Amino acid sequence: MEKFNVFASRLLPKEDYVCSGHRACQGCAEALAMRLVHKALGRNTIAASATGCMEIISSPYPETAWNIPWLHVAFENSASVGSGIESGLKALMRKGRIPKRKINVIAYGGDGATADIGLQWVSGAMERGHNMLYVCYDNEAYMNTGIQRSSATPLHAATTTSPAGKTIGGQQTWKKNVPEIMVSHNIPYVATINPSYPFDFMRKVKKAAEIDGPAYLHAYSCCPTGWGSRPELGIQLGRLAVETGAFPLYEVEYGKYSVQEKVEEFRPLKDYVKLQRRFRHLTDEQINASQERLKQEYALLLKKEQMSKEGD
Amino acid sequence: MAVRKGIEVSLAVAEAAAACDVDCIAAYPITPQTHIVEHLSELVNDGELDAEFIPVESEHSAMSCCCGTAAAGARTFTATSSQGLALMHEILFIAANLRLPIVMTVANRALSAPINIWNDHSDIMTERDAGWLQIFAENGQEATDMVPICHRIAEDKRVLLPIMLNFDGFIVSHVVEPIICLDKEEIATFLPIYEPQQRLDIDHPITMGPVGMPEVYTEAKMAHEAAVQNSYEPICEILEEFGKQFGRTYKPVETYKTEDADIVYIMMGAAAETAMSWVDKVRDSGKKVGIVRFRLWRPLPVKAFKEAVKGFKVLCVVDRHFSPGGAGGPVAQEVKYMLYGEENAPKVVEVVAGLGGRDLDYDAFETMYDKCKKVLDGGEVPPFELIQARGGHYGKI
Numbered sequence: 001m002e003k004f005n006v007f008a009s010r011l012l013p014k015e016d017y018v019c020s021g022h023r024a025c026q027g028c029a030e031a032l033a034m035r036l037v038h039k040a041l042g043r044n045t046i047a048a049s050a051t052g053c054m055e056i057i058s059s060p061y062p063e064t065a066w067n068i069p070w071l072h073v074a075f076e077n078s079a080s081v082g083s084g085i086e087s088g089l090k091a092l093m094r095k096g097r098i099p100k101r102k103i104n105v106i107a108y109g110g111d112g113a114t115a116d117i118g119l120q121w122v123s124g125a126m127e128r129g130h131n132m133l134y135v136c137y138d139n140e141a142y143m144n145t146g147i148q149r150s151s152a153t154p155l156h157a158a159t160t161t162s163p164a165g166k167t168i169g170g171q172q173t174w175k176k177n178v179p180e181i182m183v184s185h186n187i188p189y190v191a192t193i194n195p196s197y198p199f200d201f202m203r204k205v206k207k208a209a210e211i212d213g214p215a216y217l218h219a220y221s222c223c224p225t226g227w228g229s230r231p232e233l234g235i236q237l238g239r240l241a242v243e244t245g246a247f248p249l250y251e252v253e254y255g256k257y258s259v260q261e262k263v264e265e266f267r268p269l270k271d272y273v274k275l276q277r278r279f280r281h282l283t284d285e286q287i288n289a290s291q292e293r294l295k296q297e298y299a300l301l302l303k304k305e306q307m308s309k310e311g312d
Numbered sequence: 313m314a315v316r317k318g319i320e321v322s323l324a325v326a327e328a329a330a331a332c333d334v335d336c337i338a339a340y341p342i343t344p345q346t347h348i349v350e351h352l353s354e355l356v357n358d359g360e361l362d363a364e365f366i367p368v369e370s371e372h373s374a375m376s377c378c379c380g381t382a383a384a385g386a387r388t389f390t391a392t393s394s395q396g397l398a399l400m401h402e403i404l405f406i407a408a409n410l411r412l413p414i415v416m417t418v419a420n421r422a423l424s425a426p427i428n429i430w431n432d433h434s435d436i437m438t439e440r441d442a443g444w445l446q447i448f449a450e451n452g453q454e455a456t457d458m459v460p461i462c463h464r465i466a467e468d469k470r471v472l473l474p475i476m477l478n479f480d481g482f483i484v485s486h487v488v489e490p491i492i493c494l495d496k497e498e499i500a501t502f503l504p505i506y507e508p509q510q511r512l513d514i515d516h517p518i519t520m521g522p523v524g525m526p527e528v529y530t531e532a533k534m535a536h537e538a539a540v541q542n543s544y545e546p547i548c549e550i551l552e553e554f555g556k557q558f559g560r561t562y563k564p565v566e567t568y569k570t571e572d573a574d575i576v577y578i579m580m581g582a583a584a585e586t587a588m589s590w591v592d593k594v595r596d597s598g599k600k601v602g603i604v605r606f607r608l609w610r611p612l613p614v615k616a617f618k619e620a621v622k623g624f625k626v627l628c629v630v631d632r633h634f635s636p637g638g639a640g641g642p643v644a645q646e647v648k649y650m651l652y653g654e655e656n657a658p659k660v661v662e663v664v665a666g667l668g669g670r671d672l673d674y675d676a677f678e679t680m681y682d683k684c685k686k687v688l689d690g691g692e693v694p695p696f697e698l699i700q701a702r703g704g705h706y707g708k709i
């Protein structure tokens with residue numbers, strides 16, 4: 001039964017709002033994550049998109065993959081656009097110009113749009129307390145422009161601007177912890193999600209939508225094209241990311257941490273990295289060092305969870 | 313009932329926006345625009361204006377947020393200046409191509425460096441190509457009247473374009489003037505409740521801002537050009553209607569004492585008012601000068617302008633911005649574009665003046681006059697000149 005929820009896809013709603021026929025690469029788990037987000041949110045949703053893979057693949061005029069109202073303005077500012085949509089609806093409902101009802105407003109962007117160029121816009125929207133949801137689809141690089149590094153690219157990963165060179169081997173910095181930055185905004189809800197765990201994923205999306213105020217979700221999104229992984233391995237990689245501690249699943253509700261899919265014994269990080277060409281140049285030493293740091297971070301996360309319980 | 317009262321122009325502009333019953337304001341402070349949005353937030357927080365005031369974290373964010381509010385179907389207002397307008401640059405083009413009827417007042421101010429909070433037109437002229445409609449007001453009454461006019465134009469189903477309302481920073485924005493302020497009921501008779509043609513509506517989902525491949529990009533630009541050009545007639549109608557209703561009629565191109573003039577100054581903004589007093593003064597001493605002012609700058613009122621300058625001998629174009637190492641000032645470039653190939657076209661003398669708050673005073677107009685007089689008397693047309701500069705080989709020291 002342990003793997004039950006992976007195989008129980010027929011328990012999910014049938015309706016899709018991001019429809020097939022879009023132009024994502026084969027095995028793109030970012031597209032899968034986006035599809036699951038909208039399955040969970042349902043039809044009463046308006047989306048503001050950042051520039052990036054998820055915009056490009058879904059809206060080549062005159063085609064569209066979207067069955068809900070959707071607006072793309074630019075790369076860095078979807079959070080502001082979303083906050084505008086939320087404010088506009090609020091004013092119009094209050095003034096009786098449109099019917100009063102619950103409409104989910106979601107803004108989303110890739111890791112580049114969120115962790116780098118758009119960090120200010122996301123921070124502003126979250127800080128102002130809009131009743132909206134922001135989702136970061138984290139595929140750990142600027143994929144749309146050809147796999148350049150972002151601050152969310154993991155240590156040592158090779159990208160086109162952090163190549164595995166003869167003297168410098170890949171990304172030289174540790175992955176920026178954006179969910180933790182969002183926790184510091186004291187918003188009602190922050191969670192990490194991973195499409196390899198669809199039930200946990202959709203539960204969190206629904207919770208984020210229901211909570212009054214801003215919510216931030218950070219979605220692990222395997223990108224076979226950018227990571228050099230086989231297209232059929234997306235789900236497996238997602239599970240390995242959790243089992244090795246590379247991408248812990250947790251949520252922070254009103255400041256209280258809880259960890260999902262808790263890892264009792266870590267899978268060796270090597271099992272995860274060896275399936276991806278971006279890590280091909282790594283030495284065992286480097287892998288072990290990363291694994292140590294991931295373990296420390298995981299321990300810290302568990303401490304936060306423990307402290308949250310003690311605070312109750 | 314409209315009342316005439318002494319009021320700072322920024323506050324009158326804010327009250328006009330409130331009287332337009334705007335739904336959303338997203339803005340960021342920058343001198344000399346700040347009083348406008350400060351006052352709007354005051355009106356919202358005092359419960360006098362039912363609107364969402366969104367105190368965003370930058371001007372880029374302000375314009376992004378305005379795209380969201382306008383796409384949601386809300387009447388949207390914002391204001392900025394200079395560095396703020398420059399920071400919005402990227403999003404201005406997008407708001408225009410998304411055909412979002414945002415109204416933005418721009419209290420014109422010089423662009424850095426050196427940082428300078430005072431007036432010229434370098435901020436707005438840098439955004440000529442953004443695809444917005446652009447209007448200039450010369451004084452507080454015009455600036456205030458233009459707020460409902462701009463909303464009406466932007467939201468007209470034949471137009472549906474964002475619009476920038478320009479007036480000079482400090483020189484207009486911070487002056488206390490007697491202004492006739494229209495109230496909400498009066499404005500409601502001129503400006504109906506905004507009914508968006510399309511909006512983000514869960515019952516009628518649309519995809520806005522898609523990718524435009526080479527097969528459609530040119531057509532999208534063509535459609536935009538047509539929209540801006542075709543806005544001219546509705547703009548004229550709306551200006552006229554406002555005049556009929558409230559007794560103050562504005563035209564795309566305005567003239568002053570041009571009937572028998574030899575030399576005509578081409579200007580926009582508040583400096584034209586100073587120039588008008590100077591004209592009154594020097595007319596007595598036999599200088600046959602007049603003024604033509606652009607009120608509408610986008611769409612460029614080509615026909616009306618040509619009509620207005622027909623038959624004159626020398627035009628003196630006063631630019632408040634220029635392109636270093638380029639073809640001089642933007643207004644002069646466009647004036648020459650309009651006159652090129654015309655029979656008996658006037659000669660065009662180009663000056664750049666009034667930069668970064670340098671006063672455009674009678675002395676400056678005299679300097680320009682001397683230049684133009686030489687041309688009138690048969691002299692060669694000089695290249696563009698940046699006057700008023702101390703020490704430079706261009707200026708009189």
Ligand SMILES: Cc1ncc(C[n+]2csc(CCOP(=O)(O)OP(=O)(O)O)c2C)c(N)n1
Nearest residue numbers: 051052053075110111112113141142143144
């Ligand atoms: C202001 C600006 N800078 C750069 C770009 C080019 N650009 C478009 S998408 C993109 C990268 C997107 O990366 P990410 O946000 O991680 O999304 P992904 O494509 O990986 O899903 C870049 C650099 C742009 N469109 N706008």
Ligand code: SF4
Nearest residue numbers: 024025028053223225
């Ligand atoms: S490049 Fe990566 S993220 Fe982009 S569509 Fe392809 S697989 Fe998905």
Ligand SMILES: [Mg+2]
Nearest residue numbers: 110111139141
């Ligand atoms: Mg990315």
